[in-house]
Amino acid sequence: MISQFFVLSQRGDSIVFRDYRGDVPKGSAEIFFRKVKFWKEDGGEEAPPVFNVDGVNYFHVKVVGLLFVATSRTNLSPSLVLELLQRIARVIKDYLGVLNEDSLRKNFVLVYELLDEVVDFGYVQTTSTEILKSYIFNEPIMIDAGRLPPLGPAAMFMQGSKRMPGTAITKSVVANEPGGRKREEIFVDIIEKISITFSSSGYILTSEIDGTIQMKSYLTGNPEIRLALNEDLGIGRAGGRSAYDYGGSAGSGAVVLDDCNFHESVQLDSFDVDRTLTLVPPDGEFPVMNYRITQEFKPPFRINTLVEEAGSLKAEVILKIRAEFPSDITANTILVQMPLPTYTSRVSFELEPGTVGQTTDFKESNKRLEWSLKKVVGGSDHTLRAKLTFSQESHGNITKEAGPVSMTFTIPMYNPSRLQVKYLQIAKKSKTYNPYRWVRYVTQANSYVARI
């Protein structure tokens, strides 16, 4: 059981503080913050999420720049506490619409009310927004959401694409729209985070997709919902990693998941037969299904790096990226980064003539090259030339002292796994009942690295 829960700002101010058991001394928030801060300063390292100071165990997670912390004196399950901290953040976000320091401070009474229902004497009672609704009486006070960064991966729908109704993401599950009526709508987001490591010769060394089908429902009366996925969806790699597995699955076009798990509201009765999920979605945002794929997939970007030495104190780096997805798809907020040798003193950049929305930078402090592109249309390629000047002679092999090249990006309406929601059926209450349904796909780079 946990002893205390608190939320600290980046500066270490305590925004919310609730003591459940009174067995941890008062100054725990300060002790925690000092420890985390000095961990960084001492070793240049990040404090691990779980540590012990003077018999008190501290657990923390970072959510939108805030530290969610719990303390305990007992040998309890750390994954329970860390998971709980994430869920508390999600529940608060469900209620407040937006989670940040400002919204927490404005709604502190509601937050304390929530905390008392979520945890009793250190034991988790429930983190279901749906269940909590019957016990919570305070109403949230909305803050101006427009300029605030929201929580979670669905945040990426906020940027760029006009097709996405941006307000949905920052809407509270309990508050009414201005005008009194609630809009009947449901969001299903297929979010895939991809990790790829390319070898220096361009081969894929490792690749992985971490996917989530996330749902957020604003339907009144909680109707039953059916989600149909690809009919030929396979689960589990048969046996080891034989070449047959890769060849076979890639050839037939079937999507094969290594492993998946489901939210507790999901009924899997018909899943084995026709790959449909049945559920009564609880209020709030929640993952319907998480899945993991190591089956080979087509990487959305290819990266080509060329390093040429030009004399003992100069070198040129040529970076080329090619977008290998269809031309009706556009990736946005692309950032390409590459660490340069520590003795690099100056870098001059050269972009292709006529490019717009691209910027380049040499970060002196950590000797890092940064190239950002606002948008990349499918099928296009882009090149950057960087001329490096060194303050000392290189040891002979620049490629050993620079790189790897890493990339971050977001690609809306595209997912490399080809997992699809074929249809989204809502049990009808009446003939006129026809709520808005949003099924959205997005792909994001997790660890996208090319070695040089």
Add this chain to the structure above:
Amino acid sequence: MSGHDSKYFSTTKKGEIPELKEELNSQYKDKRKDAVKKVIAAMTVGKDVSSLFTDVVNCMQTENLELKKLVYLYLINYAKSQPDLAILAVNTFVKDSQDPNPLIRALAVRTMGCIRVDKITEYLCDPLQRCLKDDDPYVRKTAAICVAKLYDINAELVEDRGFLDALKDLISDNNPMVVANAVAALAEIQESSSRPIFEITSHTLSKLLTALNECTEWGQVFILDALSKYKAADAREAENIVERVTPRLQHANCAVVLSAVKMILQQMELITSTDVVRNLCKKMAPPLVTLLSAEPEIQYVALRNINLIVQKRPTILAHEIKVFFCKYNDPIYVKMEKLEIMIKLASDRNIDQVLLEFKEYATEVDVDFVRKAVRAIGRCAIKLERAAERCISVLLELIKIKVNYVVQEAIIVIKDIFRRYPNTYESIIATLCESLDTLDEPEAKASMIWIIGEYAERIDNADELLESFLESFPEEPPQVQLQLLTATVKLFLKKPTEGPQQMIQVVLNNATVETDNPDLRDRAYIYWRLLSTDPEAAKDVVLAEKPVISDDSNQLDPSLLDELLSNIATLSSVYHKPPEAFVTRVKTTQKTEEEEYSDAGEQSYSDSPARVAESGASPPASTANPQHPASRQPAAPAALPDLLDLGMDNSGSAIVSVDQPATPAGPPLPVVLPASSGQGLQISAQLIRTDGQIFYSMMFENNSQVPLDGFMIQFNKNTFGLAAGGQLQVPQLLPGTSASTLLPMVLFQNISPGPANTLLQVAIKNNQQPVWYFNDKIYFHVFFTEDGRMERSTFLETWKSLPDSNEVSRDFPASVINSVETTLDHLAASNMFFIAKRKHANQEVLYLSAKIPRGIPFLIELTAVIGTPGVKCAIKTPSPEMAPLFFEAVETLLKS
């Protein structure tokens, strides 16, 4: 709803408190509610608003739940500081607990349980009794937790009122939330009680497994964790349990998955069918890997657990090494753990892939990570003989990049590789020597010097290389000085020419006359004496063959590993420490686990000179010591059996009987090193207290075929800093003979940090055998000093002067006091002194005192019914952290 809550934080001109007071007493509901919100706002930012207690409590009687909750929040915070006023709230609480609205009933019980004020607690019992049987499950589940709250405040009350039975009934409740909370509450109560309260039978097991399917995710964790303490009767039952638990592996909540893994791993121990086990391993792999897709914080916990799991069952993830490759955006704490697991999973089959990764990591920017990657390459070389050469060539490639810290780290690991594969890879020494000038870290320098000394005969300019270090000898850190000393001696023994001879003069002079480091000086003198008396003997000693080191990547001791595995999915499995090493509140279990396992392991790594020094310093072998303290020896074997059982013998033999049934012929001291593990040498030993001094009473029996001599003893760091106060006096032991000795002990020498424990690690060596290590237990009562007696008045004053938080108590359900006199005599013999006694109903209450070195007193209260099992021991002391050890000692003394 009016505006923003944050406006409540704004201050007013008039003075906040009077204004709030006025508003709290307003006739308008809304105004009162707003005022309470302002009070709460002030409270949360740390302002003292306790003076408004009465006014806030007056707002409590309301039908408005929002307002009621706010008032309750206030009450929880301030009731403790205003216990007299808190009583004002009792009536409303009791009334609320019978409200028709179940939310209000539950809220009343929940809040009362959080107010740790005696007057409130008294009134809690009746409502709690009702709520435990309430019709509404929300009320029952709140009441279940409330029992745990009450137990924490007043355990006796819970037992007297029969709440434990009511709680046990709730395990069969039809609502899974109620079941889960009842399980959680019972588990907590069990944790703080020494009596069996919540034992899982096969009946409760099946009930709980059924409830598991309907519970919330959190309830599933409570239940799985409680069930993990269950020991299945046989393989079939274990298989049944596993079958019921396996579906939990598909849960989206990582805590559920890990708790299920723990449960399955535990039951697997009992399952005999290899097919079933293989199948289970296969089922566990994907969910374990999926944990690595969660948030980095969860990944960290998962990795620390996986680290343990692969040590026990390497097959589970043998094919999954790729998922442990580091991602560039992993936090450093995740990367470090992944490296550790990669080393553990590295095999001849995947080593090429793994080396490619390590090489890549070794060129990253984070210095600590790079160092660890380099070290990982070395560890793979030591672990996988067939891959050693490839590992070395990767290390050499890295050295060529000439990044300073990479080079230094590489040299440190290459030294270890040389220890593992002697005389195999010296061809690379020349490459290493090129980097000599760049070394500036002591460990790297010391490693390089060791290599030069060890291979002095194959390095043409070894003398020049060493000489270059000698110039700065006085400034070097001790680690480097020691290595320089040994390396120079090695060089001289291998190449006894003029150059080295001069060098050895300089070094010995530097290391004896010009230093104040005793280790260095002693070692130098030993070498000096060796070299001057018998150079051949010196050669035998200094150039002796060293034991080959082994891979340390499975470094956990098997018994510790087993304990940690039984604690999978708890903090213990993240810290890799047994729970008692970091949990301060939990009762100490009977067995004390070792904390420092590294010692034995490091020994094999540490360089030979340390041993050389030891053997060099041992006293002349065969001279029997004339001052053998035969007179003082209580000669444990000769200790008269205490026929009258009056506890007259304070030599500690009474304690011995606990560990060892006193067989008349057998040795009265507990055996700490059986002959079977000591190559025929058997050692029995025990700490005792005689004449106000602590001795280590020992007996050596030589059952081997050779005479043994030159016995020496050393104690590892321990909680009390116990160390030998003199030489170990043992004459030469002919085969078939034995000898006893009393080694005087001193305190506060080498104090190990961390929580107090009773572990005493001992190392014994002699001239014929390897060093023996064994663990003994420190009996706390040997520290009770003779001057522990207290006057009654002093006792009372001391008792009063110590805060209540220093009072700790413990029940000994199995102990019996049959006669007060006998017991008191017996305790007095161990320096626990009687002060007073009184009768309370049918119970005898005894007051005693004891004192440990540095004058730390213990004030003791023993409560028992004469002749009936069950003794309660309460103590007060300025050092409550010693309480668990103290209790253990008292329990031992009472048993005998």
